[in-house]
Amino acid sequence: MLLTFYTFINNLGTIFSMNIQIKLAIIAIVVVITLASLAVSQTNLNSEISTTDNSKLQIVTSAGFLHEFSQNIGKEKIDSFLLIPMGINPHDWEPTIRDTERLEKSDMIIINGLGYENWVSSLDLSNYQGIIVDTSNGISIEHDEHDEHAKEDEHDEHANEDEHDDDSHIEEFYEEIASVIEEFEHGHMTELQSIEAIEEILHEHEGDGHGHGIGAIEDIEHLLHEIEDGHIEGSHGLEEIHHLVSGEDVHDEHAKEDDHDGHDHGGQDPHIWLNPVYAQLQAKNIANALSNSDPMNKNYYQSNAEIYIKELDLLDSKIRTELSGCRSDFITFHDAFSYFAEEYGLTQHTIVASTDPHGDVTPKTLEKIISTAKKLNIKIIFAEESTSTKTSQVIADEIGGKVLVLSPLEIVSNEENYVSKMTKNLENLSEALC
Numbered sequence: 001m002l003l004t005f006y007t008f009i010n011n012l013g014t015i016f017s018m019n020i021q022i023k024l025a026i027i028a029i030v031v032v033i034t035l036a037s038l039a040v041s042q043t044n045l046n047s048e049i050s051t052t053d054n055s056k057l058q059i060v061t062s063a064g065f066l067h068e069f070s071q072n073i074g075k076e077k078i079d080s081f082l083l084i085p086m087g088i089n090p091h092d093w094e095p096t097i098r099d100t101e102r103l104e105k106s107d108m109i110i111i112n113g114l115g116y117e118n119w120v121s122s123l124d125l126s127n128y129q130g131i132i133v134d135t136s137n138g139i140s141i142e143h144d145e146h147d148e149h150a151k152e153d154e155h156d157e158h159a160n161e162d163e164h165d166d167d168s169h170i171e172e173f174y175e176e177i178a179s180v181i182e183e184f185e186h187g188h189m190t191e192l193q194s195i196e197a198i199e200e201i202l203h204e205h206e207g208d209g210h211g212h213g214i215g216a217i218e219d220i221e222h223l224l225h226e227i228e229d230g231h232i233e234g235s236h237g238l239e240e241i242h243h244l245v246s247g248e249d250v251h252d253e254h255a256k257e258d259d260h261d262g263h264d265h266g267g268q269d270p271h272i273w274l275n276p277v278y279a280q281l282q283a284k285n286i287a288n289a290l291s292n293s294d295p296m297n298k299n300y301y302q303s304n305a306e307i308y309i310k311e312l313d314l315l316d317s318k319i320r321t322e323l324s325g326c327r328s329d330f331i332t333f334h335d336a337f338s339y340f341a342e343e344y345g346l347t348q349h350t351i352v353a354s355t356d357p358h359g360d361v362t363p364k365t366l367e368k369i370i371s372t373a374k375k376l377n378i379k380i381i382f383a384e385e386s387t388s389t390k391t392s393q394v395i396a397d398e399i400g401g402k403v404l405v406l407s408p409l410e411i412v413s414n415e416e417n418y419v420s421k422m423t424k425n426l427e428n429l430s431e432a433l434c
Helices: 002-049 064-077 097-105 142-185 191-204 214-228 234-245 250-260 276-293 295-323 338-343 363-375 390-399 418-433
Strands: 057-061 078-082 108-111 131-134 329-334 347-352 380-383 402-405
Touching: 057 064, 057 097, 064 078, 064 108, 064 276, 064 295, 064 418, 108 276, 131 276, 142 191, 142 234, 191 214, 191 234, 214 234, 214 363, 276 295, 276 338, 295 418, 329 363, 329 390, 329 418, 338 347, 347 363, 347 390, 363 390, 380 390, 380 418, 390 402, 402 418
Parallel strands: 057 078, 057 108, 108 131, 329 347, 329 380, 380 402
Antiparallel strands: none
16 A cells, blocks of 8 residues: 555656656747747848848849849849839838848949939938949030020010019019008908909009019919918918018928928939930940949940940930921920920920929919910820829810820839830820820
8 A cells, every 4th residue: 555655656756747847848949939930030131131142233223214224234243122112102202221221231322313312311321332323424414404594594685674664663563562461460451351452453563574573473373362262371371472572482481391301302303214315324324333343244234235225225216206297295294304305306384393293283273284285285184103193184174185194204113114114105195296
């Protein structure tokens, strides 16, 4: 009996000891699996950002068209990564921490330049060991500005004869407007009475604004429309008008706000890639940068660039041939096709008078574009794939026309490349103009 009890106790201790060992073993397995998972995860994260092949140049591009140019030139000798995700508008994009890490680890960052990559200035690349390739280098756009200045100078020569008379009319006009608003601010006139008085002054001075004050007059008319349409409060609109006539241009403040939001291109038009002639120069800049960074494969890069540039040259010839003899005026959504229009002898009119598609569309703007379309007998209004077609459709309905897409090539797609999208643009332009 005693022996049996001893055996039972001994077996119980063994079982208890085994349970502890099993529990410890399970805990050990869980810990090992967790650590292994963390290690694999970290390895994947590092491998995603780090160089996949040390023999290849690690390239980061800021736009779909630059990514395509780089791939056609570098081919298997480079690893090219497109920074802007597919389907995202570059104007709305900001780099993440991971994007910044990828940029810092790259050998080369290829950008369009001319203020297109407004996010570059916000990055700290002081320790960056690679090179930044600005593909706009060597592309002269000064003649565009010179032409504009020449037109302005010619206009000024004719205007100088009547400048003194214009100044006196404008000064008198400003004083009358300021007097009305001061009466409102002192409580001597109601908001409605002030607006009606300003409209009457505008009517009385109609035709006086031939000089440098015409811009302010248009701004005042625009603000009155905004008040009447309920887009801004009357008191706020009157305050802005007061600023205008007192010499303080409130649009400077709006420009600062737009620049702060990151949608300003610094006063420059960056859309050089939409001119195939300029696109060829961008491709050459990329080929030269790759050749300098990897001289062993210089001939390879230059040979590929020559082949690709021939494709772009054929596109240029096709556009010239098909648009030759056609009408020249077309209406786009925003100011993206100035270089294209100048290259091929066309005249671009825009719904949004900005090189950024985020500009405001006002009733006055619509009225002006509809008037232009009717005057020039334009029946096709162009929209963009990255913006709503609603505004373009409103205009098209008013003129009895239709809407087609004229792509700025800023939204990346796997289905089309630069040449095919530009060819589609050509087809739509031909339908509108020829």
